[in-house]
Amino acid sequence: MGEDRGWMEEHVLKGGDLLVYGRLAEEMEEIPQEVVWRELRAAAEKYLAGGEERTEGIHQAVDVTIEELVERDRRFGYPAPFCHKGCANCCHEVVYCTEEEARKIYEYCGETGIEIDRGKLERQLKYVETDERLDHTGVTRWxxxxxxxxxxxxxDEAGVCRIWKVRPLVCRAHLAEGTDKYCRPHNGAVDPRATGINYIELSYVLTAIFSIHRDSIKKTMGRLLLAL
Ligand code: SF4
Ligand code: SF4
Structure with missing residues (x-):
């Protein structure tokens, strides 16, 4: 086992599996394994070193990374993501976040007077299949x-995110090209006409962080908020 994989086993996986996100899930087998583990370790180390501010830190880092990647792609003639605040077809499915993100959202709502509709969260959870640990299985009747x-x-009523500043990583990293028309999945299934923009750089970051927060991420944002 290589040094980076060994580090990941000791500090992140701790006997569990990687929760592989995005493009990495599609390309894991094609990328040299030492590159995969090196990138995951770099992302995990940076995040774990962030202390109490690591959630804000990683949100800012992901936003900056996206800006840089979009600018890089623009120079090569590739289209920028269509995504912007108020574009919300993708906000109609199960949302995942870490327990730390849920707490930040909860605190932000308290500070800004945003009411969390707990009744709606409870109703939504009835359409989300879970296992005996209350982890989401991936199956929904959303x-x-x-x-x-x-x-x-x-x-909000206009379809704008009220917690944009503290929205979870998944909401920042989920990007689409050209149009928002096909961004609304159906019972968890992606519309085949949707064209996602999947940056491998973000896949490493989200895979590392999801794996660190394995115990909470599959609970879904709704269940984590209801527990606060
Ligand atoms: S993923 Fe689609 S719906 Fe969501 S912000 Fe981007 S373009 Fe809009
Ligand atoms: S937190 Fe905001 S961006 Fe994320 S799904 Fe909800 S409304 Fe959309």
Whole structure:
């Protein structure tokens, strides 16, 4: 076992599996394994060194990384993501976050007077299949809910995210090209017409952080907020 993989086993995996995110899930087998473990270790080390401010730190780092990657792609003639505040078709499915992100969101709502509709969160969770640990299995009947319950609890009446400043990593890293028309999945299934922008750089970061927070990330944002 290489040094970086050994470090990941000791400090992140601790006997568990990687929670592989995004493009890395598709390309894991094609990338030299030493590169995969080196990049994951770099992301995990940076995050773990962030102390109490690590959630804000990683949010800022991801935002900056996206700006840099978009600028790089622009120079090569590739399109920028269509995504912007108020574009919210993707905000109609299960949302994941770490327990630290959930706490930051909860505190932000308290400070800014944003009410969290706990009843809606409870109703939404009835359409999310879980295992005996209350981890989401990946199976949902999300679109069997009444239409008014399918949107994220943080969307306002105009369809704008009310917690944009503290929104979770997944909401920052989920990017689409060209249009928002096909961004709304159906019961967890992605619309085949959707064109995602999947930066491998972000895949490493989210894979490392999801794996560090394995015990909370699959609980979903709704369940984590209801526990606070
Ligand atoms: S993923 Fe789609 S719906 Fe979400 S912000 Fe981007 S373009 Fe808009
Ligand atoms: S937290 Fe904001 S960006 Fe994320 S799904 Fe909810 S409304 Fe959309």
């Amino acid at each position: 679109n069997d809910q009444p239409e008014e319950d399918q949107g994220c609890v943080f969307l």
